[in-house]
Amino acid sequence: MTARRIGLSLFLTAAAVPAAAHHSPARFDTTKQIVLTGTVADYSWRNPHVYMAIETQGPDGKPLVQQIEAGAAALLSPGGVTRDAVRVGERVTIVANPNRGSGRIVMGLKLTKEDGTVLPLNARELRTIGPGDATASTISGTWVPQSAGFYALVGGMASWPFTKKGLEAMAGNAAAVDTAQEQCLPWGLPATMVMPNVFTVEVDASKVTLKGDYLNVERVVHLDERARPAGVVPTLLGYSLGRWEGGTLVVDTAGFTPQAEGFGFDRPSSAAKHLVERFSLSADRRRLVYEASVDDSEYLVGTVTHRSEWDYRPDQSPTVNPCDPEAARRYATGE
Numbered sequence: 001m002t003a004r005r006i007g008l009s010l011f012l013t014a015a016a017v018p019a020a021a022h023h024s025p026a027r028f029d030t031t032k033q034i035v036l037t038g039t040v041a042d043y044s045w046r047n048p049h050v051y052m053a054i055e056t057q058g059p060d061g062k063p064l065v066q067q068i069e070a071g072a073a074a075l076l077s078p079g080g081v082t083r084d085a086v087r088v089g090e091r092v093t094i095v096a097n098p099n100r101g102s103g104r105i106v107m108g109l110k111l112t113k114e115d116g117t118v119l120p121l122n123a124r125e126l127r128t129i130g131p132g133d134a135t136a137s138t139i140s141g142t143w144v145p146q147s148a149g150f151y152a153l154v155g156g157m158a159s160w161p162f163t164k165k166g167l168e169a170m171a172g173n174a175a176a177v178d179t180a181q182e183q184c185l186p187w188g189l190p191a192t193m194v195m196p197n198v199f200t201v202e203v204d205a206s207k208v209t210l211k212g213d214y215l216n217v218e219r220v221v222h223l224d225e226r227a228r229p230a231g232v233v234p235t236l237l238g239y240s241l242g243r244w245e246g247g248t249l250v251v252d253t254a255g256f257t258p259q260a261e262g263f264g265f266d267r268p269s270s271a272a273k274h275l276v277e278r279f280s281l282s283a284d285r286r287r288l289v290y291e292a293s294v295d296d297s298e299y300l301v302g303t304v305t306h307r308s309e310w311d312y313r314p315d316q317s318p319t320v321n322p323c324d325p326e327a328a329r330r331y332a333t334g335e
Contacts, residue, residue: 149308
């Protein structure tokens, strides 16, 4: 079985990985670190992973081109890493977690340039930037979910009360998970909403549009409809109806397709999934409070909830990098 997407390899220590996780960080030894010094031979700024290679020496002293897996461009960018941060031909030193197997790819943690500049290659190494001094007047604008919310969701999900049917679906979803990854499909909700990438929120009289930079997620929340139209075709992200309660946007979403990772982190959801979200400004207007309540009568016992915050980052731009199938395949296969 192979692991899914950036989250498990980039955000989690081995102790925090849900029981269903496999590929990453399982193929990397996160209890050990190696130091590699050499010249950058390749640097690919991509989603869902950045890849690079350096010309160095192997343990036997012979020349070696070492392949390195780093975080997604969409996730490294809010932490201050850019497409132009590394150049082919530069001399660098990289700290990484070694591969448990062949060693063909290692998981990069941080890179130090000759001038002393240190760049994180892994979300665990990203410094917390937080919101600036700017304040928002509405939920419209540019936001970055805090990584603490990501950790909170994955930690809480480990104890979500799955039904017998849900556990059986989880145990047998490996092939579907792999297929979804190679097809560059995003996680389902609410996991997608806690990924610390750039979200832009646009509001008009009839709808609210939420766009996530990671895997180019786009959700439309319909404000001018009281009920979902008959014959709505189910989708991964469902069909969302919204209403205002003062300054709070309340979103009710149903019409989901069954998904191997409908909840994210290898957790499946059924067509019965139902999600209610609330988006509201914090008291200081520098954060967006995100609250989610989800139930799935087939796969969950009762309702589960989550709360996290997004930082207001009006000067942050999305990478607008589509998911690269080759990078997705490399992450899936480890080659």
